[in-house]
Amino acid sequence: MSRVVRTLTVLALAVAVAVAFAPTAQAGQKAEVRWFQWKTTEVGEKLMNELKAGFEKEHPDITLTLVDNPFQGFHDKALTLFQAQKLADVLMVQVDWVAEFADVGMLEPLDNWLAKEPKEFLGNISEAFQQKWKGKQYYLPLHSGCVALYWNTEIFKNAGIAGPPKTWDEYVQIAKKVTNPEKKIFATTATLQIEPPTNMTYDIYPLILQAGGDILDTKNNKAAFNTPVGVKAIEWYVDLINKHKVAVPGVLSNGEKEKRANFATGNIAMMFEGPWGVAIQRNLNKDLKYDTAPLPKGMTSGTVVRGALNTVTTQAQNKEAAWKFVRWISGPVGNEMWAKGSGDFPGRNDVAEKPFFKENKLAQAFVQQMKQPNAKSPFLGMPNAVQMNKIMTTEVQNVVQGKKNAKQALDDAAAEWNKVLAK
Amino acid sequence: MTLRQRFRHEIQAYGFLGPALLLLGLLMVYPLFQVIQMSFYQLDLRRAVWVGLGNYTELLQTSLFWQILWQTVLFTVGSVVFHLIIGMGLALLLHTKINVRIRNLFRGVLIIPWLFAPTVAGMIWVLMLSPFGVLNGFLTTLGLLDPNATINWLGSPQTSLLSVTAMNIWRAFPFFMVMLLAGLQAIPEDVYEAADIDGTTPLQKFWYITIPALRGIILTVVLLDSIWTFRAFDPVYVMTGGGPINSSQVLPTIIYFDAFQKLKFGYASAEATIMFLILFTFSVAYVRRAVREIA
Numbered sequence: 001m002s003r004v005v006r007t008l009t010v011l012a013l014a015v016a017v018a019v020a021f022a023p024t025a026q027a028g029q030k031a032e033v034r035w036f037q038w039k040t041t042e043v044g045e046k047l048m049n050e051l052k053a054g055f056e057k058e059h060p061d062i063t064l065t066l067v068d069n070p071f072q073g074f075h076d077k078a079l080t081l082f083q084a085q086k087l088a089d090v091l092m093v094q095v096d097w098v099a100e101f102a103d104v105g106m107l108e109p110l111d112n113w114l115a116k117e118p119k120e121f122l123g124n125i126s127e128a129f130q131q132k133w134k135g136k137q138y139y140l141p142l143h144s145g146c147v148a149l150y151w152n153t154e155i156f157k158n159a160g161i162a163g164p165p166k167t168w169d170e171y172v173q174i175a176k177k178v179t180n181p182e183k184k185i186f187a188t189t190a191t192l193q194i195e196p197p198t199n200m201t202y203d204i205y206p207l208i209l210q211a212g213g214d215i216l217d218t219k220n221n222k223a224a225f226n227t228p229v230g231v232k233a234i235e236w237y238v239d240l241i242n243k244h245k246v247a248v249p250g251v252l253s254n255g256e257k258e259k260r261a262n263f264a265t266g267n268i269a270m271m272f273e274g275p276w277g278v279a280i281q282r283n284l285n286k287d288l289k290y291d292t293a294p295l296p297k298g299m300t301s302g303t304v305v306r307g308a309l310n311t312v313t314t315q316a317q318n319k320e321a322a323w324k325f326v327r328w329i330s331g332p333v334g335n336e337m338w339a340k341g342s343g344d345f346p347g348r349n350d351v352a353e354k355p356f357f358k359e360n361k362l363a364q365a366f367v368q369q370m371k372q373p374n375a376k377s378p379f380l381g382m383p384n385a386v387q388m389n390k391i392m393t394t395e396v397q398n399v400v401q402g403k404k405n406a407k408q409a410l411d412d413a414a415a416e417w418n419k420v421l422a423k
Numbered sequence: 424m425t426l427r428q429r430f431r432h433e434i435q436a437y438g439f440l441g442p443a444l445l446l447l448g449l450l451m452v453y454p455l456f457q458v459i460q461m462s463f464y465q466l467d468l469r470r471a472v473w474v475g476l477g478n479y480t481e482l483l484q485t486s487l488f489w490q491i492l493w494q495t496v497l498f499t500v501g502s503v504v505f506h507l508i509i510g511m512g513l514a515l516l517l518h519t520k521i522n523v524r525i526r527n528l529f530r531g532v533l534i535i536p537w538l539f540a541p542t543v544a545g546m547i548w549v550l551m552l553s554p555f556g557v558l559n560g561f562l563t564t565l566g567l568l569d570p571n572a573t574i575n576w577l578g579s580p581q582t583s584l585l586s587v588t589a590m591n592i593w594r595a596f597p598f599f600m601v602m603l604l605a606g607l608q609a610i611p612e613d614v615y616e617a618a619d620i621d622g623t624t625p626l627q628k629f630w631y632i633t634i635p636a637l638r639g640i641i642l643t644v645v646l647l648d649s650i651w652t653f654r655a656f657d658p659v660y661v662m663t664g665g666g667p668i669n670s671s672q673v674l675p676t677i678i679y680f681d682a683f684q685k686l687k688f689g690y691a692s693a694e695a696t697i698m699f700l701i702l703f704t705f706s707v708a709y710v711r712r713a714v715r716e717i718a
Contacts, residue, residue, distance in 0.1 A: 076683055079468065100686075104468045181571045184555070195664020249554035252667035253578030258553070386684045397667045401580065 030063045031321040036078065036088035039308070039342075040068035047341035054337055055328050062321045082106045082315065089316035090325055092142065093309050095377050096385030099133045101311070103383050108312040109136040113323045124350045125330070126370060128305040131218070131380040140330035141347030142338060144307035145275040146375050147202050147295065148365045154289045155185065155269045164270075164293035168210070168236060171270075171296045175246035178269045187269045188240055189262055190247035192397055193255030197389035201304045202259075202272040204396060205378055206295060207233040209302025215378035221421050223414035226407075229299065234406040236298070238399050252397055264288055274306060275345040275366045292365035294372065302374035307347060384420050391416045455699070462696045466689035478693035487669060488677075488694070495673040498588050498659075499652045505592040506648055507641070510599025515629075517600070518607045530604075537597035545661030548590040552576040580670035583663050587671050591658045595651075599644055606640040607633070639716070646709040650702055674698045 040048050052064045067088050069077050075097060081087045082104065093101060101107050114122060114137060122130060129141045151164045159178045165171040175187030191199040205215050208225050211233035217224040241247045248254070248262050263271040264284035271277075272295065281288055295303055310329060316322040328334040330347055339346040339357060345366060346352045352367055369375065379385045395409035404412070462479070465472040482488050517530055536544065551557045554573035562568035576586040610633065618628050634641075656675040659665055665672035665680070674694065682691035 083468070192667070193664065194666030195660070249573040250575050250578050253553075253575060253583075253663065384685060390680075390684070394666070394668055401668065403668070 030061055031318045032063045032065055033090060033318065033321050033325045034065045034067050034088035035090045035092070035310075035325065036067045036069065036081075037090075037092035038069055038071040038074050039092070040066055041070050043342045047338075050341065051329070051334070051337060055325060055334065058328065058333070059321075059324055062324060064325060078106070079104070082313075085315060087313045087315040089313060089318065089322035091311050091313050093139065093311055095306050095309065095379040096382065096389075098138055098309065098311070098380050099383040100385070102133050102136070102138050106311075106313055106315075107138045108314050108316065108319060109138055110140065110312065110323065110326070111137055113327070117327070121327075121331070124332075124348045126305065126347075126349065126375070128370075128375055128377045128380075129307065129309070129347070131377060133380060139309035139311045140326050142308045142310055142329060142335070143342070143344035144305060144347050144370075145345035146303040146305045146366055146369050147206050147272050147274050148303065148369045149293045149295050150263060150271040150273050150277060150281075150290050151293060152263070152266060152269050152288070152290050154266065164291070165296045167296050168298045172240070172244060172246075175240065175269070176244055179244075179246040181245075183267075185267050185269070186248040186262075187246035188248070189254070189259040189268055189271045190237070190241050190251045191254040191256065191259045192252050192393055192400065193258075194390060194393050194397070196255070197386065197393040198256055199259075200389045200392055201274075201306060201379075202256075203237065204234070204392060205304045206272065206302055207237055207298065209304070209374040209376060210295065210298035210300060211236075211302075212299035215376070216381045218381050221381075223417035223421070226410040226414040230410050231406045233298065234396060234399055234410060237396070238406065241400055242402075251400060260284060263290075275363055278362050279343060292362050294365055294369040300374060301369075301372035302376075303369050303372070305370070305375050305377040306379070307345075307377075382420075383423065388417055388420055391420075458692045458695050458699075461689055462692035464689045466692075467686045468688075471689075474689070478690050479697075482690065482693050482697070490669065491672045491674060491677050494584055494671065495653060495675075498584060498591070498655075498673055499649055501588045502591045502595070502652045503645055503648045505588075506596050506599045507645060509592065509596040510603055510644075513596070513600045514603035514607055515633075517604055533600060534597045536594045537601075539594060541591075541594060541655065541657035542661050544594045545590060545658050548586070548593075549577065549662055552586050554578075577663050578667055580668050583667065583671040587658050587662050590662060591652065591655065594658075595648065598648070602640055602644050603637060606637045610636045639712075642712060643709070646705055646712070650705050650709070653702055653705070654698070 048066050052066065055064050056062065075094075078087065078091060078093075078097075078101070087106065091101075091106070098107070125141060126144055128146075129139075129144060130137065149164055155178050156163070156174075159174075161174055161177065165174050178185060179187045191203060193199060208215060208230050211229040213227050213229040213233065214224040216222070241251050248268055250258065254262070259271060260273070260277060260280050261284060262268050263273075264281055266285065266288055278292075281290065294301070310326045312319055312322040312326055329338065332348065332350060335346055335348045336351045336354060338344065339351050343360075345363060346357060351357065357363065382388050392413050395404070395413040398404040399406050399409045463473060463475055465474045465477065513533060517526055517533075539547070554575050558576065559568060559573050562574070563570050568574065574582070576582050614632055614636075615628060618632060623631070654675055655673075656679065659671055659673050659676045660679070663671040665676045675698070678691050678694045678698065681687045681694060685691075
């Protein structure tokens with residue numbers, strides 16, 4: 001009998017121990033962070049797995065799961081997943097999507113987490129990426145980059161020109177000198193394709209900033225470009241096409257793809273482009289002789305900053321863990337790992353100052369440009385950047401076609417923008 | 424068969440039809456109903472506000488909508504008319520009594536455009552029509568274009584819609600060619616022989632024998648092609664994105680842009696409903712023809 005009692009006692013104890021330790025075992029389970037991004041297809045699995053290992057080593061309580069989707073269709077897919085309540089924990093976004101996704105309720109503000117960070121954390125992130133939407137910060141940059149000038153050293157040398165233009169006037173002079181339609185050599189790549197309307201980044205917004213104007217009045221949430229200096233910028237641009245005839249033909253249908261392909265032929269003297277263009281040119285024509293420089297100044301300097309950002313979604317299963325990843329990848333360790341592995345322009349100033357990045361000569365013009373006044377990312381204040389860019393593109397097309405003058409076109413664009421911003 | 428037996432028979436028939444009807448309902452009727460319902464709301468991803476016919480009123484008062492509707496009609500009519508003319512011409516040529524091998528070779532070659540996906544065909548034409556593309560080069564060689572000048576076929580409001588229509592004509596004429604050739608081969612030879620004895624000219628034979636004999640096929644393919652072309656999204660999206668200055672925008676592309684770029688789902692649904700009503704009239708005509716043929 002006593003044997004039976006003893007056995008039962010041991011069993012009861014075993015059950016008690018199992019029950020007592022069960023919650024501990026559950027608490028010890030790793031949190032999972034699903035990172036929805038388009039980078040795996042671009043940079044390859046090797047780097048992504050290195051990043052995963054790096055993050056998980058520093059955060060042994062979190063598993064990072066990479067959820068990849070090609071960039072094409074990424075925006076629509078994110079919206080669809082949100083509607084289906086299946087959005088990942090961390091969502092990679094373009095600058096153009098932040099306000100739109102935040103308005104829809106997809107993104108979690110990061111302000112409370114950021115408030116606990118030491119001052120140097122945000123201090124090392126470009127000012128352009130500290131722009132809030134409706135008073136809240138929703139993102140941190142993975143990589144950044146602004147628009148600068150690419151110039152074909154061969155064409156310049158053949159024309160006896162010493163270096164890139166530093167002002168608008170110099171730009172026009174050089175443009176007229178190098179353009180030779182008979183030899184199919186053109187000075188500049190004016191691109192006003194409507195779909196996708198991404199060329200505003202390169203062709204129009206930087207010029208308005210250089211003219212001393214602004215794109216958005218973020219305080220009053222209104223369009224700010226329809227001013228005399230904005231008009232001057234558009235007129236200067238349209239003159240390149242219609243008056244000086246220095247732009248490569250196909251202005252109204254050429255997009256980023258055509259612009260890069262044209263420059264890669266070696267027949268185009270100058271192109272406005274971001275640091276991401278270096279790898280693209282290498283792929284298109286590795287023998288092309290070119291250099292980079294800050295954009296020519298109008299009344300002042302000015303450029304548009306773009307980049308890929310990470311956000312914590314409102315549907316994240318474990319928001320704290322998701323924030324830890326966003327913080328890590330935009331922090332000094334993760335961001336350096338990313339910049340080294342991908343060749344992208346770092347999202348942090350301290351990483352851009354590291355020796356490995358300083359060795360990259362072509363990137364230094366972008367570093368310089370980022371430090372000059374008016375390096376802005378107007379897209380972060382656009383609740384529907386695609387629509388707003390389209391409105392602006394159509395209006396500039398109207399000016400090129402002589403259907404409207406620059407003032408009328410900018411006024412009409414501003415009226416349409418204000419309707420979008422008022423929603 | 425007694426009434427009861429007939430009733431059981433009917434029940435059994437509907438039982439077999441059930442799954443197919445259910446699928447049809449789920450895949451066609453429900454989404455259609457949803458779109459029509461959405462068109463009465465001001466709808467984005469945040470809220471849905473009932474506006475009744477507000478979207479329709481706004482739409483019909485917008486001059487851009489009428490411009491786009493007109494461009495869609497031009498694109499459709501231009502495509503269908505030239506599909507018919509080219510398709511008929513080539514079908515007649517392929518029906519002539521020439522060397523069988525050559526005839527078969529041409530049959531195979533001429534079908535090729537139809538094998539391209541619209542997006543692929545569009546991309547090829549974008550390259551051909553670019554300012555430094557094949558077409559401008561060809562025109563320069565012929566002396567029709569100044570060597571220092573270029574025509575921006577896709578980037579000029581005057582030629583963008585024309586260029587997209589040309590691509591669409593090239594891609595889809597083989598469908599007409601194949602259908603009409605099949606029709607031509609079904610016309611008995613002795614009818615033409617009798618006409619020859621009566622001393623008719625080739626044009627008279629074409630007008631009084633060929634066309635009436637092909638009437639059924641022509642009507643069917645024209646109706647089908649009108650439906651397909653009216654709702655064609657890819658050619659415009661791939662080649663011009665609707666630009667410049669909306670000069671090549673058509674209904675399917677503007678519906679996509681309004682829904683997925685502007686997130687105006689209600690407004691886009693109203694546009695889609697109007698497009699559906701237009702296509703529905705074509706479809707009714709097609710179905711009535713098909714039913715008549717079966718009867």
